[in-house]
Amino acid sequence: MEPTSILAPGPGGQPAELPAADLSASRAQRSSARRERLTVLVKRPAFLVGAAVMIFWIVCAILGERITPYDPYNGFSLGRQPPSLEHLFGTDRIGRDVLSRVMVGSRDVLIVAPLAALLGVLLGTSLGLVMGFYRGIVDDVLSRIVEAFLALPVILVALLTLVVLGSSSIVVVFVVGILFAPIVARTVRSAVLSERQLDYVEAARLRGESGLYILSREIFPNVLGPTIVELTVRFGYAIFTVATLSFLGVGLQPPSPDWGLSVSQEYTNMISGIWWPTFFPALAIASTVIAINLIADSLQSVLSE
Amino acid sequence: MTTMIDLPPGAPVPPGDHAALRVEDLSLSYIVRGIARPVLRGVTFEIKPGESYGLVGESGCGKSTTAYAAVRYLARNARITGGRIFIDGSDMTTMSEDRLREFRMRHASMVYQDPGAALNPTTKVGPQVIEAFAVLGESRPVAEAHALEALERVQIADPRRVMQRYPHQLSGGMQQRIVIAMALASDPKLLVLDEPTTGLDATVEASVLDLVRSLQGETNAAILLIAHNLGVIRSVCDRVGVMYAGKIVEEGDAAAVFDKPQHPYTLALLRSLPRHGIRKSQRALATIPGSLPPVGATLPACVFVDRCPLATEICRTIDPPPVDLGDGRTSKCHHIDRLPELTEAPARAGAEHAEQGGAALELSGLSKTFHQGGHSVPALVGIDLTIHDGETLGLVGESGSGKSTLARTILGIERPDAGGGLELDSHQLAGRSTDRPTEDKRSIQMVFQNPESALNRGWTARRILARSVRKLTGLRGKAIDKRVDELAANLRLSQQHLDLKPRQLSGGLKQRLAIARAFAGDPRIVVADEPTSALDVSVQAAILNVLSDLQVENKTSYLLISHDLGVVRYLADRIAVMYLGRIMEVGDSEVVFRGPNHPYTEALLSAIPKVDGEPGARIRLGGEIPSPANPPSGCVFHTRCHRFMKGICEVTEPPLIEVEPGHQMRCHIPVEELRRLQAEARRSDEVLTTPPEALEAAEATAENDPA
Incomplete structure (x- = not known):
């Protein structure tokens, strides 16, 4: 028994005749509404931290070798040196600078993961829109298929597919994207379901709009918020998945400095105390995923306000 | 467990205080993003034991906040910025959280609008009522006996059987009785009822209100009743306070306040109601110019000044003190003596404007049966009904009577059973709107109850209207813009309004936009399903006036569904009464009311x-x-x-x-x-x-x- 409705805005007061002063106010309100949202977003510390981390990795990915202290591919010096002033993150088993490799290692994952997430969200959103809107037999059939997909372990299926099709970045994008689609579809479906309860959908039908029009022009823009949030969340998961696939050896191939791949090549040396070639790429993966989740959380709470 | 609450130190009882609830100059703000937004601006009133006090006012005036503040049951961002609250002499504003909880348990109870949400859906009613007594320290058998007694007291015929039921197996009226029984368990000093009958049907509402009235005689509890329905307040309360923008502007004996209001706001509020059986042909309803100030606005001395026709300079500079009018009546207005200047709206020119035309829509033997899990549920049974040219047919009946199903069937949202006749201008309409030609779609349009839901929040007003014009009239290019401007002008929406999205419009403007949309294709028949029930009283008046003007101009027929018989009486020429999917009575509005x-x-x-x-x-x-x-x-x-x-x-x-x-x-x-x-x-x-x-x-x- 919480007094939930205390601040809920009621129907509010209505002018019988509209005073002109009200108008300029509401106009200003409109232009400021979007700006205010942005201000609220930028004011969130979580968002700022997430954005800073992401910007750092994106800059690394774009500038790559131009800003790394050493050549990440061929800058051989003494192998397995612990972190020092010379090599802040130490060197790997064949003497390449770990810091340089971690910096450049963001490149592949930041191309492959967003593409995979984008593909997953595109497919999933289309599927979710159709499921939520048409309901009935269409929803029943598609829902069962989606559930079947959801029952499959993503990594295992991706692993098998990549083994069969051969590993290349494009295949990774497609496999991860398709595996993510059902998850996105479910989120979008539930958003569409609550949206289509609203009377404006009925009103559109009463003036003779087709289902496709209602779906694409009336409903879709209103479920864009959850879709964008879903995109950021999937992006985070995609980084994980891509890194895992590289670790398992079916993602990116050597001599790529990809984080997952680096971990996989170096982790056996952990046992002999050589932790840095494994630790720093792993930290990079974690920082990116956490940063994206911080951004997604902030977006979600700002969009749902 | 303590049995008596002694007074906290530092909160002396005001001498000679016999009030069950006493609110002194209470000010309260909500902190929204670090900014304090004042909601209550010095609310003062008191309720004696056994007395019932009603708070009325439009949404956002602070009446619910006052009620929750009275028991200090507030949202986390609420701050009491001034004033004090005494229940039976104890200062609520200085109590610690623990004491507050204990105090509320024994001395103050609340009943909310939705009884379904107040009861635990997974537990039978019996244990829940018994629990209400057990927490007071009663042993199990005693609590059980008391629970039975309590249910009898709220006039539940077979309490033993009811206790074996889950809440969802009981009707809304029954649930509310149970909630009231639980609220009375502690024999509280104060009972707060927040819109206790708002979700209930008229006949159920009447019996719950009867119950509240009879309980008032039996217990010595003071009742604070919050309701937007002035009739509910009048039928239950001894005294009433009229709130506006966080202040009580007028207070006094309920009957006296409603019969002879002494504040410009009360007067305007009452005049905007369709009452005394007035009809659209006799007089337009009075509207209150301007709009309610938004929550947290900075206001001039008199909170009503911006909308008051009597306002002078003094109203902006000096906060009107309460003027004692005798008999416990006060009014906060500088110009009480000038109230007679406020005359009612002039009578409408032209007598009954709905002289009966030919039949626009004819229903004959129309039925609709839903099929649910192997059962067939007849929602409409053999409906014979005619809507004439340019008339309003009011459709009344309680929930489940089939009013909305009838409307949806006429609109083609539901397909009627085979065999029934549904004729528009003497040609049979297709069962589903999707199968109807554009001409038929244009002819029958709808105004929904809740404009919030009926307007796409992502679209501007202009786009909403333009799209309907395009689909329903076949106009193209500049002609669409012209028609949109025309519609907007008819509904008194300005060009600036047209560039806004629904959420930037007030409730009344939104409903006008929804009405404009329904009129896009110059319809023959407009179905209006509770078109004003989501709106405040003063806004409702404006919408009813607009509907009535549009009807005169366009000779449109209305099918008006409403639970508010005042609204129906004002707008309808004929009335049909439905019960369980059947028409029980049809007749001219005056005949049905007489x-x-x-x-x-x-x-x-x-x-x-x-x-x-x-x-x-x-x-x-x-x-x-x-x-x-x-x-x-x-x-x-x-x-x-x-x-x-x-x-x-x-x-x-x-x-x-x-x-x-x-x-x-x-x-x-x-x-x-x-x-x-x-x-x-x-x-x-x-x-x-x-x-x-x-x-x-x-x-x-x-x-x-x-x-």
Whole structure:
């Protein structure tokens, strides 16, 4: 028994005749509404931290070798040196600078993961829109298929597919994207379901709009918020998945400095105390995923306000 | 566990204080993003033990906040910025959280709008009521005995059986009774009721209000009642406070305040209500210019000054002090003596503007049956109804009577059963709107109850209108813009409004936009499903005026669905009364309100709490609305009818016959007999109820329920 409705805005007061002063106010309100949202977003510390981390990795990915202290591919010096002033993150088993490799290692994952997430969200959103809107037999059939997909372990299926099709970045994008689609579809479906309860959908039908029009022009823009949030969340998961696939050896191939791949090549040396070639790429993966989740959380709470 | 609450230190009892609740100059703000937004601006009132006090006002005026503040049950971002609250002499504002909880448990109870949400859905009713007593420290058997007693006290006929039920198995009225029983468990000093009957049907509302009234006599609890419905307040409360923008602007004896308001706001509020049986042809409703100040606005000295026709310079500079008018009445206004200057809206030129035209829409033998899990549920049964050119047909009946289904069937949202006739201008309409040609879609449009939901929040007003014009009229290019401007002008929406999205428009403007959309294709018939029930009273008046003007200009016919008989009486030329998917009575509006009526209509009319306090027959229906899946035999109303005749009513269903010119009814009792009986009922003070043999018949029916 919480007094939930205390601040809920009621129907509010209505002018019988509209005073002109009200108008300029509401106009200003409109232009400021979007700006205010942005201000609220930028004011969130979580968002700022997430954005800073992401910007750092994106800059690394774009500038790559131009800003790394050493050549990440061929800058051989003494192998397995612990972190020092010379090599802040130490060197790997064949003497390449770990810091340089971690910096450049963001490149592949930041191309492959967003593409995979984008593909997953595109497919999933289309599927979710159709499921939520048409309901009935269409929803029943598609829902069962989606559930079947959801029952499959993503990594295992991706692993098998990549083994069969051969590993290349494009295949990774497609496999991860398709595996993510059902998850996105479910989120979008539930958003569409609550949206289509609203009377404006009925009103559109009463003036003779087709289902496709209602779906694409009336409903879709209103479920864009959850879709964008879903995109950021999937992006985070995609980084994980891509890194895992590289670790398992079916993602990116050597001599790529990809984080997952680096971990996989170096982790056996952990046992002999050589932790840095494994630790720093792993930290990079974690920082990116956490940063994206911080951004997604902030977006979600700002969009749902 | 303590048994008595002693006074906290530092909170001396004001000498000679006998008030159950006393609120002194209470100010409260909500902190929104670090900014304090004032909601209450010095609220002062008190309630004596055994007295009932009503707070009225439009949404956002702070009446609910006041009620929650009284028991200090506030949202986390609420800050009391000044003033004090005493319940039975204890200062609520200085209590610690723990003491507060203990204090509320023993001395103050609240009842909310939705009883379904107040009860635990996974637990049977019995244990929940017993728990209410057990927390007070009673042993199990004592608590159980008290629980039974409590349920009897709230007039639940068979408490033992009810205690075995889950909340969802009980009707809304029954649930609210149980919540009230639990609230009274501690024999509280203060009982706060926040819109206790808002979600309930009229006949159920009437009996819950009766209960509140009778409890008031039995207990010594002070009652604080919050309601937006002025009739509810008048029928229950001894005294009333009228709130506006966080202040009580007028206070006094309920009947006196409503009959002879002494503040410009109260006066305007009452005049914006359709009452005293006035009709659209007689007078436009008064509207209050301007709009309610938004929550947290900075306001001039007198909070109502921006909308007050009497305002002068002094109102902006000096906060009007409460003027004592005797008999406990106060009004915060500098210009009480000038109130007579506020005259009512002039009478409308032109008498009855709805002279009966030809039939626009004709329904004959229209039925609609839903199929649910193997059962067929007849929602509409053989509806014969005509809507004439340019008239308003009011459709009334309680929830589940099939009003909305009828509207949806006419609109083609639901497909009627085969065999029924649905003719627009003498041609049969296709069952589904998707199968209807554009011309037919254009001709029948709808205004929804909630403009919030009916308008796409992502679209601008202009786009919403333009799209409807394009689809319904076939106009293209510049012609669309021209038509949109024309519609906007008719509904008094400005060009600036057209560039805004719904959420930037106020509730009233949104509903106007929705009405403009319905009129995009110059419809023949507009179905309006509770078009004003989501709006405040002063806004409702403007919308009713607009609807009535549009009808005169365009000769449009309306099918108006409303539970508010004042609204129906104002706008409707004819009225159809529905019960369990059947038309029970149809007739001219005046005839239906004057009677003789079908007994169901009679009960419905008597159940409405009236702002004017007019005396009338008191009829309280027993039983509950039967399930449409298993309608009673004979006359479907016999299980609740206070004029039940054994041997006839439960055997044969009476046909809908014309009892006088233009007045049809479905009842076995001859109309002259009804006329005599109803005149008698109006004169007597006795409460008419459903006779026991009718209720027995209801039980028998319920047991045969296939569901």
